[in-house]
Amino acid sequence: MADVMRAAILHGIGEAPRYGSFPAPVAGEGEAVVTVTAAALKPFDRWWAKGLHPASPTAFPQVVGADGVGRLEDGTRVAFFAPVAPYGGMAQRALVRRGMWFPVRDGADDVTAAALLNPGGAAWKTVVWEGGAGPGKSVLVLGATGASGRIAVQVAKRQGARVVAAGRDRAVLEALAGRGADAVIRLGRPKDEVVEAIAEHGPYDLVVDYLWGAPAEAAFAALSRGADRRVRYILVGMSAGEAAEIPAMALRAAPVEVVGSGANGSPSIEEAAAAFDDMLRMAGSGEIVLGEEAVPLADVENAWTRPENGRRIVFVP
Numbered sequence: 001m002a003d004v005m006r007a008a009i010l011h012g013i014g015e016a017p018r019y020g021s022f023p024a025p026v027a028g029e030g031e032a033v034v035t036v037t038a039a040a041l042k043p044f045d046r047w048w049a050k051g052l053h054p055a056s057p058t059a060f061p062q063v064v065g066a067d068g069v070g071r072l073e074d075g076t077r078v079a080f081f082a083p084v085a086p087y088g089g090m091a092q093r094a095l096v097r098r099g100m101w102f103p104v105r106d107g108a109d110d111v112t113a114a115a116l117l118n119p120g121g122a123a124w125k126t127v128v129w130e131g132g133a134g135p136g137k138s139v140l141v142l143g144a145t146g147a148s149g150r151i152a153v154q155v156a157k158r159q160g161a162r163v164v165a166a167g168r169d170r171a172v173l174e175a176l177a178g179r180g181a182d183a184v185i186r187l188g189r190p191k192d193e194v195v196e197a198i199a200e201h202g203p204y205d206l207v208v209d210y211l212w213g214a215p216a217e218a219a220f221a222a223l224s225r226g227a228d229r230r231v232r233y234i235l236v237g238m239s240a241g242e243a244a245e246i247p248a249m250a251l252r253a254a255p256v257e258v259v260g261s262g263a264n265g266s267p268s269i270e271e272a273a274a275a276f277d278d279m280l281r282m283a284g285s286g287e288i289v290l291g292e293e294a295v296p297l298a299d300v301e302n303a304w305t306r307p308e309n310g311r312r313i314v315f316v317p
Contacts, residue, residue, distance in 0.1 A: 006317065007063045007091030008300040013051040016304040017064045017090070019297060025087050025095035032072055032098050034080050038114035039068035039089035040292070041303065041313040042147075043239060052242075057085070065089030065315075069104060069114040077104040079117045079276065090297060092317045102273040108280040115292035115312040119148035120279040121272060122261070126234050127156045128275075129267050130259075131206045135160035138203065142219060143210030143239065144176060144184075145169035147290060147312045151279075152208050153181055154288050164201045166194075166215065169310060179289070187211075191218050198222035207233040207256075213241025220246050224253035236261045 003024040008017040027033045044066055047053045067081040068089030078101035080094065087095040104113045127133045139156045143149040145167030156163045157180040165176045166185040173184040185197045191214065199222040207223075209216055212235060223231055233256045267275075282288040290312060295303050297315040 005092040009061045010064050011061050016301050019300050030098050034070040034094045036068045036070040036094050038110040039065045039315050040114045042118045062086040063088035063091045067117050069110045079104050090315050102276045105280050111294045111314045114314045116279050119151050122148045123152040123155050124275040126208050126261050127152050133159045133161040137161045137205045139206045140164045140204045141208045142166050142215045145172035149210050194218040195221045199225050203229050204231050209235050210237040211240035212238040212244050215240050216244040220250045224250045231256045233258045234261050
């Protein structure tokens, strides 16, 4: 009888994954099996399962989860990513290509490492590697109260930039102000108020947008008000909507270069591993505060559909 494991299994586009049995992976040439200890639930996982990402599955069943933390056969603890389909991170075991992992430093717990892996890497890549944030630069983070956004604010501050954090959650905005954000903007208000607030705290060199939708419309309206410096606008996510109505004149008036995160390539594995290790060190020292909630993998279906509470869900097999 073939070896089986327990996993979060997607049976069709748009469905919530269900906990069940799945054939255990067997490593082929250039592959390795990771015994998973923690895997975080991310916006990407939901987009992937809804069919909203180019990499969304077309054959079923498949295990969900784009990454995770676990141990190789020799006991080495790693944070892995891009599992080999149909396997995913939300399972007792995952199949990965050799080298598609970062080492996890001693002292960092598995749940924290799993929670940081995706948002921490995305924040560093966008703010530092793509955005060039540093001393003398001004950064606007749209979606600063989400997991990646909170880290982006803290990373940009650590780089010496001036940072304006925009988001809906008042409590998180207050916490970010306490951790060094130079200004905070509460979204969810009438558009004209948001436009005024964004314009008031400008000008900006970099906009990191995890939201798109209405917040992007407000941002472009503010940026078009005769700013004399060029703005790099990096689109990372679309949690506020897949579409934004940007008038042609706003695009012509705003000195903005709009790019999608990842459009110009990716950092090397070595660069990303060093950044992840730095993130873990920052988390251990309290420089980065994310907030995570460990949940048994058996509860995946309920956790997948419940309203977000500002904490990153991390499944534990």
